[in-house]
Structure formats: structure tokens, C-alpha cells
Amino acid sequence: MTTFSIIVLAYKSAPTIERCLDALMPFDAEIILADNGSGDLDFDALKTRYPTVKFLPFTENLGFAAGNNRAAQAATGEWLGFINPDAFADAGWLDAMKTAIKSWPYTAIFTSLQIDAADPNRLDGAGDGMTVFGFPYRAGFGQPLPAHLTGKPVFSPCGAAFIIRRDLFQRLSGFDERFFCYCEDADLGARARLLGHECRLVPEAKVAHIGSASTGVRSDFALYHGYRNRVWLYAKTMPLWLLIPTLPVHTGLTLLGALKDTLNGKGGLVWRALGDALKGMGPILRSRTQIQHNREIGALRLAKVLTWNPLKIIRRSP
Secondary structure, three states: OEEEEEEEEEEOOOHHHHHHHHOOOOOEEEEEEEEEEEOOOOHHOOOOHHHOOOEEOOOOHHHHHHHHHHHHHHHHOOEEEEEEOOEEEEEOOOHHHHHHHHHHHOEEEEEEEEEEEOOOOOOEEHHHEEEOOEOOOOOOOOOOOOOOOOEEEEOOOOOEEEEEHHHHHHHOOOOHHHHHOOOOOHHHHHHHHHHOEEEEEEEEEEEEEOOOOOOOOOOHHHHHHHHHHHHHHHHHOOOOHHHHHHHHHHHHHHHHHHHHHHHHHHHHHEEEEEEEHOOHHHHHHHHHHHHHHHHOOOHHHHHHOOOOOOOHHHHHHO
């Protein structure tokens, strides 16, 4: 029998954690609540209310990547589910994932359809896309909820709510902990892609998602890690025959974004992020060497799953 472990990694998540766990309780799965030393959760009360949940309180903020990796080590399921504490699974979420696994037995990653928690008629995301120039984006973000959406492959899962087969997660060594937070889901998906694995959207597996409930939308934290980690993601995973022609555009768009944020008063933060990206490039390039050496698909096959159409990129089309 297929078994599931669902991991919720909390950080300053007291306002949403009970709603998140209440949605997961009916599922036939091991539920793990890890907390990144946020200090705002009453674990005694939570243990009383959720006696079947496995609790992992960390003493410090390990970040999204390391916190989830450590929780995954404590999990026992054949499939690992990752759900953010500000994401609330639909009652049929796990059944939809089980059906998808049976329908596509050779697929090892499935991602959820995310609905805007504040507006059920609007998408929060339908998996993650990747532009040919190396910029990840959440497909469908902010768009009206489509009347019909099929379960097609997407570039990578969104870290807010997805499942991955345990053996693949272990082969990938989990999330890259150097990223700390942001883009680590796209990095995981990109590395899986290079090993020949696709990610599939499961429209029936719905979650209502608030988004950035802990870190804040366009916060300094999000801005810094977004700039730094996008550079690392691109440098690590883009095959040479795609990197060479796209590097000028990737660099130009990065600098254009940095100029715009500088004019908005965030220059010090953005240029520090880009400087730190370059300072940390040595280990990233060593990782790149190993990733590119081990990849099992060619650059052309990867190019086919990247987003080339500028209109699709601008519209964040699902």
C-alpha cells in the first residue's frame, strides 16, 4: 500500500496553523509539524488538539530548505508531501493525488492547484514555469480560475503544496539548503528534470493558499533571497548550450530589475544580494559540474519544457 507523509514547516504561523492542520487530519497519512524556532506556537495545546501529529520543534530558523529536509528525514512515507502552513488542503486533496499516482505511475512529482484563499475564483498558482532565460515564475498566479484545467506536465512544483516520491527526493539530496528560502522548489524541480523526471499538475488536488503569510509579499527578506537564489538556480541547472545564448538576456533582465528596485529605494538590498550571489558562486559552480555531469537529458529536451513565448511569460499563463 502506498504510504504518505505530509510535512508542514511552520515559521511565525500561529494565525494559520490550526486551519492548516484541521484540513489534514482526515487524511490517511503521517502528519509532521516542524517549526523553525519561531516561538509563537503553543505546542502543549497543539499536542492536545492533534495527538496523532508528529512534532519537530527546532531551536532556530533553519530556513525552508533545511527545515523541510530535516523533517523529511523523520518521515516514513513512500511519498513525501510538503504543504505550507498558510495552505489549506481541500477534502479531496489526498485522494486526487492517489488517483494521479495510479494514472501516471512513472511520474514522481505532482503539484497542486492553488486557489487564492481570499478569492476562490482566482488562481494562486498552477505549478511553476521556467522561462528560457532562467527565471522561474508561478504559472497562473492572479488569473481567473479556469472552467477547465487538465492535468498536464509543468516545469516544477510550487513548494506551497506538492508531493514527491521519497526515493527521488533522496536521490536529489532534498532541497538545496544554501538557498535557505525562495526558488528552492524550482531548483528541486529543475534538477529532477535534468534526471529525466517530469512534474505533473493535479487540478483536482486543490489548496487554498494565502501566500507569504510568514515573510510578506515583496518584503526585504523575499527580495534579497529572490535575487540571490535566481542567479544560483540559473547557474546550477542551465545546460551550457542553453546558458551561452541566454546569459546576456538573463544578465540584462536581472540588472534591469535591480535598477527598477534601486529607484524604489531598495538598491542597497538588491546589490548586496547580487554581490552575495557572486561571492557564493564557487560552491554553486562545483554543484553545477556534478549536476550537468549526471543529467540524463539533453539541452534540447530541456528547452522544450521551458517557456519561450513572451506573452505567456507576461501573463503567467498556466
